[in-house]
Amino acid sequence: MRCSGCRSIDRRVADADTAHVNMDRANGGCRNIEYLDHTADAAVRVHGATAEAVFERAAEGMFSLMLDRDSVKRADRVSIHCEAPTVPELLVEWLARLLAERDIRGIALASFDVAIDRRNEACTLDAVAWGERMDPSRHGLATEVKGISLLGLRAEERADGWVAQCVFDV
Secondary structure (H helix, E strand, O other), X not given: OOOOOOXXXXXXXXXXXXXXXXXXXXXXXXXXXXXXXXXXXXXXXXEEOOHHHHHHHHHHHHHXXXXXXXXXXXXXXXXXXXXXXXXXXXXXXXXXXXXXXXXXXXXEEEEEEEEEEOOOOOEEEEEEEEEEEOOHHHHOOOOOOOEEEEEEEEEEEEXXXXXXXXXXXX
């Protein structure tokens, strides 16, 4: 980051968690800016016998960060279809669609049934999610997941099954 007036930058690290940026113009002074190291992400790694299983578990993991899934009734059914060029990108699309459903419908989701087709050029997902209207007094709302990061994204088949990993912006 540079000061637009003086084009200078001076970085000093005060300790392991705080970096100070002092942009001090010779004649009038820019303000000091302090960048603090803070945790704004949560990550999940899931394992399963199939791609469908890890997609279901990733969704369970994401909603478990946000609420008490055991308190959510299977009252409402939400159908979801999405496509992406690769399995990891499909995972992001899937989880992002679930967040959109949460935000648009105000729904807490707790149970998921996923079918993935990887035979064509694009990967497609058709799923059903069950839940109910969000009720903060019953669902024990916790961390709000705001989005899905591409950082550290994985979804791959291994000799012992599938593994998926993603980072949530919280």
